[in-house]
Amino acid sequence: MITPSQTVGPFFAHGLPYAGDWEMAPEGHPGAITITGRVLDGAGEPVPDALLELWLGETGTRGVLTREGEGACGFGRCATAPDGTYRFRTARPAGPYGSLLVFARGVLRAVLTRVYLEDVPDPLLDGLEPERRATLLARRDGDVYRFDVRLQGEGETVFLDY
């Protein structure tokens, strides 16, 4: 039998965040983009104690934990700020999307979603109603992609079964 999940709780700040965790690509990395947004609860309030993990499919040449080495890394972690915001500086994924896990106090098992940087024909997107599909599409503003996670209620983000 598998081990059940339990919430990350409110006090992960001294255990999980690490220096450079959100900097998957170093400053000035050619073609780097920023993925940023807010995590919101069912009342539309920001979630100040969530932890997000972004995975692009390849570990790359930059250290996951030390952030040493050239190039970029495909894994990042970011705790939300008091206003519920998060950010990642990253190279572009090879495909149209990145995979995003969201942990928080009150979330008993992390929720899994995808951040699509382009609206393309896609087996997952194409199976969703338009307003649900829209929750997975990041809004582009130059090199910045905005993606909010709504845990519950109006505009609730599509979460994946895993």
Next chain:
Amino acid sequence: MIHPPNLSSGYRSTILRAPSRPPVPFKADPDTIELTGPVFGHEEVGAPDADLTRQHAGEPIGERIVVTGRVLDEAGRPIRNTLVEVWQANAAGRYAHELDRHPAPLDPNFTGAGRCLTDDEGRYRFVTIKPGAYPWRNHHNAWRPAHIHFSVFGTAFTQRLVTQMYFPGDPLFPFDPIMQSVRDPAARERLVAAFDMDTTEPEWALGYRFDVVLGRTPMEDE
């Protein structure tokens, strides 16, 4: 269902944070990035990271313990070189976290965070002190049973697991809505470490064993 349902109303914080819609199944193909996960280098994690009693000038107060176990997949195969992270309260039940308001003493010799990579048999090992129970404000007279938070990666992003390890025989189990959010009693047992005399080191530390079994990837289900 082994994992807890996201809405577990006894745990108040779930009420506004649990998604209301069922999760959407996705079909995995070889390009599906959720079937892979980050690979960690041994040079990234040092041996001192796994000994939470040696991260400061002095030794922390509390009952010294060894916590060890294996990270396995559902078929019982070891998961090698995967990252295991732990964090916990000190022996008095206080976290080294600015928002922890529990009026119990901080320990200047204890931060309560560690990490290590599993070996070729999927084994990890931490030296730490036994954390204390602590109160929280979920309901009147609410106390969390002593626990160590665990974060484990596995080989696929869909195997990613954050959980909590409890200590055997804790009288707070039936009163804890977080532990009880796991409905299946046999599944709850998987969260409780076993006291282990073979791990116990004479005249030094009690030993506990806690194996972590990660789920299948969607690809394997097909």
